[in-house]
Every structure is written in structure tokens, then in C-alpha cells.
Amino acid sequence: MQIHSSIADLRSALKGRGRVVFVPTMGNLHAGHISLMQQARAHGDTVVASIFVNRLQFGPNEDFDKYPRTFADDCAKLEATGVDVLFAPTETDLYPEPQEYTVEPPAIQNVLDGEFRPGHFRGVATVVLKLFNIVQPQTALFGKKDYQQLMVIRNMTRQFALPIEIVGGETVRADDGLALSSRNGYLTPTERAEAPRLRQELEKVRSALRNGESDCVKLENAAIEALTAAGWKTDYVAVRQQSDLARPNSVNVPLVVLAASRLGATRLIDNIEI
Numbered sequence: 369m370q371i372h373s374s375i376a377d378l379r380s381a382l383k384g385r386g387r388v389v390f391v392p393t394m395g396n397l398h399a400g401h402i403s404l405m406q407q408a409r410a411h412g413d414t415v416v417a418s419i420f421v422n423r424l425q426f427g428p429n430e431d432f433d434k435y436p437r438t439f440a441d442d443c444a445k446l447e448a449t450g451v452d453v454l455f456a457p458t459e460t461d462l463y464p465e466p467q468e469y470t471v472e473p474p475a476i477q478n479v480l481d482g483e484f485r486p487g488h489f490r491g492v493a494t495v496v497l498k499l500f501n502i503v504q505p506q507t508a509l510f511g512k513k514d515y516q517q518l519m520v521i522r523n524m525t526r527q528f529a530l531p532i533e534i535v536g537g538e539t540v541r542a543d544d545g546l547a548l549s550s551r552n553g554y555l556t557p558t559e560r561a562e563a564p565r566l567r568q569e570l571e572k573v574r575s576a577l578r579n580g581e582s583d584c585v586k587l588e589n590a591a592i593e594a595l596t597a598a599g600w601k602t603d604y605v606a607v608r609q610q611s612d613l614a615r616p617n618s619v620n621v622p623l624v625v626l627a628a629s630r631l632g633a634t635r636l637i638d639n640i641e642i
């Protein structure tokens with residue numbers, strides 16, 4: 369696997385490489401990332417991964433400094449998965465001057481996770497557009513665990529007419545149902561044992577909707593109450609339309625139930641499609 373940190377070196381390494389498939393990450397790779405890398409192979413000739421912890425998408429009181437950085441382990445995993453090229457820029461490589469031109473997503477950036485993480489999706493969209501310009505892939509893959517992020521990136525790609533196919537990969541879960549996430553590493557053993565409840569509450573919402581319940585607010589509140597009773601502090605549990613993440617007028621359209629909740633100091637997100 370080739371590893372490049374400079375934009376110029378990466379560009380010359382990718383010349384004449386055929387169809388480039390790209391999986392951007394912030395490192396601390398787990399089986400969810402590796403599954404995206406494996407799927408990437410089917411979409412082109414050269415699989416490019418990136419590792420960059422993007423300061424722009426972290427709020428001032430968020431975990432930018434303590435975000436796990438495990439570069440040597442990540443490289444070994446990528447190598448073993450057969451990734452061809454890793455782009456791992458430093459902050460100075462990617463942001464040699466302050467990034468004053470940014471991508472301002474529309475109202476979707478202020479709901480759900482955006483309501484609790486102001487500026488987060490601006491930071492994500494800006495770095496992803498920049499990475500797309502550098503790597504120039506024909507296809508890029510993102511995990512569905514970050515459902516709202518995937519939608520922001522899909523919409524940005526379409527509206528800017530970028531010639532890139534965006535593919536969403538299914539969420540990979542631990543045996544007990546917890547969605548894999550780099551932030552799971554922050555959980556204490558007791559919190560880790562409690563963490564699968566988030567997914568279980570989403571499953572209950574899904575079952576109720578499948579069994580004919582149509583009062584989404586009632587289901588959201590019941591899930592929040594159950595989480596609160598178990599010691600969680602919930603930002604939201606929300607039933608939304610898959611198409612635009614708006615509140616549904618009817619439960620007879622494709623829906624997704626999304627949640628963000630804190631267990632101790634760790635904020636976990638999850639979602640399931642209905």
C-alpha cells in the first residue's frame with residue numbers, strides 16, 4: 369500500500385490508475401470501515417482510503433484532542449484489506465492556510481445532530497468536498513451509521529454536479545447489536561454493557577410502526593423515557609422520512625428512526641431504516 373501525505377504526491381500517484389474508489393475516514397478503523405474498504409473493491413480499479421481527523425467538524429467542547437489516533441494499527445488493517453493507496457495528510461498539508469471558503473449545507477445541517485453540533489455538517493461537507501477534489505474518485509463510500517452525514521454528502525454531490533457515485537454501506541454491529549464506532553472505545557465496561565440499549569429502543573420503535581402504530585411522537589417519547597430511566601441523556605430520538613429527514617406526514621413512506629444519546633461522557637448515535 370502506498371502512503372502519501374502531500375496533495376501533490378497523491379495526485380501523481382493516482383495518475384492513470386483507472387476507476388478510483390474512495391473511502392474517507394478519521395482513522396481508528398474498525399470492522400465497519402473495513403467492510404466499506406472491501407465493498408469499495410467491487411466499484412473500481414484503485415481503492416483509496418484517507419485518514420484525517422478534521423478539526424473543522426468538531427465543536428469547541430467536543431473530543432477533537434482526545435479522538436483516538438491509531439495510525440500504525442490502521443495502516444496494518446488497510447494493508448491486510450488490500451487498500452491500494454492511503455492519503456494521510458497532516459493539518460498543514462490539508463489546510464496550509466485557514467480554510468475560509470467553506471460549504472454551507474442548507475437547513476438539514478440544523479436539525480437532528482446538527483441542532484446539537486452546530487457547524488458540524490459545514491465542517492464535514494467542506495472537508496469532503498476538498499478530499500473529493502484532491503482524490504477525484506468515480507465512487508465514494510460512507511457508512512449509513514452517520515445517516516445525516518450521508519444525506520448531506522449525497523445532496524452536496526448532486527447539487528454541485530460532482531461526477532461521483534455515492535454509496536452507503538450498512539452499519540456493522542457488535543454481536544450484542546451495538547453499532548461499531550470509534551467512540552465506543554470511550555465507554556467504561558459498565559457503559560459498554562449498557563450501550564446496546566440504544567439499538568434495542570430503536571428496534572422497539574420499528575416494531576411498533578410495523579405493527580400499525582402511527583403516533584411517531586408517542587414512540588419517540590417512550591424511547592427517550594426508557595433511555596432516561598436507564599441513565600442515558602438523550603439529544604433526540606426521531607422518526608423521519610428517509611428521503612429528506614423531514615418529519616413524516618404519513619407512516620406509509622420509507623422511514624428511518626435516528627437517535628443520539630449520551631452514556632456518561634460518551635455520545636452515541638444510531639439509526640435503523642424501517
Ligand code: PAF
Pocket residue numbers: 392393394420422425492495496514517
Ligand atoms: O465519517 C467520518 O469519519 C468523517 O465525518 C469524514 C466523512 C471522514 C469527514 O471527516
